Amino acid sequence: MTGAPRAGTAGRGRRPGPTETREAILAEAREMFADKGYDGTSLRAIARAAGVDPALVHHFFGTKEGVFVEAMRFPVDPSVVLPRLLSLPRERLGEAIVRTFLQVWGDADRRAPLLAMLRSAMTNERAAAMMREFVTSALLGRAGAAGGDVPHLNIQAAVGQMIGVMILRYVLRVEPMASAGEEELVALVAPTLQRYLD
Amino acid sequence: MTGAPRAGTAGRGRRPGPTETREAILAEAREMFADKGYDGTSLRAIARAAGVDPALVHHFFGTKEGVFVEAMRFPVDPSVVLPRLLSLPRERLGEAIVRTFLQVWGDADRRAPLLAMLRSAMTNERAAAMMREFVTSALLGRAGAAGGDVPHLNIQAAVGQMIGVMILRYVLRVEPMASAGEEELVALVAPTLQRYLD
DNA sequence: ACTTAAATTCATCACATGATGAGTTCCAGT
DNA sequence: ACTGGAACTCATCATGTGATGAATTTAAGT
Numbered sequence: 169m170t171g172a173p174r175a176g177t178a179g180r181g182r183r184p185g186p187t188e189t190r191e192a193i194l195a196e197a198r199e200m201f202a203d204k205g206y207d208g209t210s211l212r213a214i215a216r217a218a219g220v221d222p223a224l225v226h227h228f229f230g231t232k233e234g235v236f237v238e239a240m241r242f243p244v245d246p247s248v249v250l251p252r253l254l255s256l257p258r259e260r261l262g263e264a265i266v267r268t269f270l271q272v273w274g275d276a277d278r279r280a281p282l283l284a285m286l287r288s289a290m291t292n293e294r295a296a297a298m299m300r301e302f303v304t305s306a307l308l309g310r311a312g313a314a315g316g317d318v319p320h321l322n323i324q325a326a327v328g329q330m331i332g333v334m335i336l337r338y339v340l341r342v343e344p345m346a347s348a349g350e351e352e353l354v355a356l357v358a359p360t361l362q363r364y365l366d
Numbered sequence: 367m368t369g370a371p372r373a374g375t376a377g378r379g380r381r382p383g384p385t386e387t388r389e390a391i392l393a394e395a396r397e398m399f400a401d402k403g404y405d406g407t408s409l410r411a412i413a414r415a416a417g418v419d420p421a422l423v424h425h426f427f428g429t430k431e432g433v434f435v436e437a438m439r440f441p442v443d444p445s446v447v448l449p450r451l452l453s454l455p456r457e458r459l460g461e462a463i464v465r466t467f468l469q470v471w472g473d474a475d476r477r478a479p480l481l482a483m484l485r486s487a488m489t490n491e492r493a494a495a496m497m498r499e500f501v502t503s504a505l506l507g508r509a510g511a512a513g514g515d516v517p518h519l520n521i522q523a524a525v526g527q528m529i530g531v532m533i534l535r536y537v538l539r540v541e542p543m544a545s546a547g548e549e550e551l552v553a554l555v556a557p558t559l560q561r562y563l564d
Numbered sequence: 565a566c567t568t569a570a571a572t573t574c575a576t577c578a579c580a581t582g583a584t585g586a587g588t589t590c591c592a593g594t
Numbered sequence: 595a596c597t598g599g600a601a602c603t604c605a606t607c608a609t610g611t612g613a614t615g616a617a618t619t620t621a622a623g624t
Contacts, residue, residue, distance in 0.1 A: 181589025182601040205489040208405050221603050290488040290537060291403040300538050324534055324543045325554050332530030336522055340498050345522045356523050360558050379619025380571040419573050
């Protein structure tokens with residue numbers, strides 16, 4: 169017997185076969201950041217969840233912020249979605265936006281990075297800066313460039329409405345907001361957006 | 367010379383004169399909780415800010431949660447404000463609510479506990495529970511009891527709108543929302559609330 | 565004046581955190 | 595077959611965390 173490494177207690181060194189550990193770590197990281205925010209998530213907890221030594225996380229991503237940045241691949245590209253929305257007939261804009269939000273947030277995988285961003289931005293200045301930047305340049309910038317005559321303040325009121333609803337629905341999970349149906353919510357808040365953006 | 371304690375390096379034991387340290391600690395705590403949320407604020411940081419030994423914080427409040435609870439004396443009593451709002455003529459409700467929000471949040475001292483609550487609720491389950499409870503029983507309960515025929519979902523949409531705006535204004539501090547005037551905001555979002563609550 | 569209680573610090577505990585450097589095992593290109 | 599690098603763990607550091615118990619000084623109650 170040539171002292172083959174025990175199966176259960178995989179020791180040191182590279183594992184045989186192809187490796188997908190990096191992706192596994194990222195997946196766990198996304199989930200934990202979404203759940204606890206940047207500051208509330210520890211490298212070691214991520215490593216533990218991925219069944220891996222903390223140093224490996226470091227090996228792949230260098231620093232905690234490195235993990236965060238990689239984990240934040242946005243699940244919705246504004247440069248794709250916004251033009252599509254803006255090309256719609258004006259009177260259907262409100263409804264289309266609400267539907268888009270509900271669809272993206274309704275899917276756990278696409279919701280995770282958004283939740284992570286939102287949670288982290290509340291207590292971490294760096295994350296807040298990212299989100300501020302997103303709101304101002306990705307949204308306001310593009311909407312303005314598209315021949316928009318809508319005041320920035322109005323756009324932000326609309327963004328605020330959506331952020332608030334998402335918080336009540338997915339962070340605080342208050343009823344009945346948490347389990348309201350898509351149609352119900354569209355009927356309720358689409359007119360609000362419509363009014364802001366007219 | 368009777369080895370009188372040096373003035374600068376106050377040593378052990380009680381300080382002469384009347385004592386207001388407890389309040390000082392609470393004040394710093396409120397500020398830090400508002401700034402960083404529950405998890406982001408450390409007992410030691412509070413103590414440092416108050417110029418006091420960490421153990422003293424413990425002496426007064428027992429545990430970190432104890433500090434939080436004491437620091438969260440709500441600066442607005444729903445059982446006072448809500449009836450006043452609800453007794454107004456229906457068509458001025460939206461405006462009155464927006465004005466109330468802006469007033470309370472405009473004052474740094476009254477804003478602090480609210481910000482603390484909001485920030486903490488995003489990452490801390492216990493704080494989230496407090497806030498959920500607040501939304502459901504303090505708001506929905508009371509509004510329902512006052513002969514309100516407004517669906518809960520509508521009320522929550524209104525709450526969401528206000529939460530979202532406050533986040534953009536006071537947490538992310540995006541412009542122009544951050545420095546918009548009271549009248550401007552009233553004109554913008556009062557009609558939204560009015561529609562939800564009609 | 566004496567005694568109890570409150571206010572305050574000091575010295576610790578046990579534990580979690582992010583980071584680093586070195587060692588081991590395997591894969592891929594030659 | 596050899597070798598460079600990638601994957602992976604271990605041991606360890608310095609620091610920060612919430613909590614506790616004892617010691618000291620002052621204020622209040624009698």
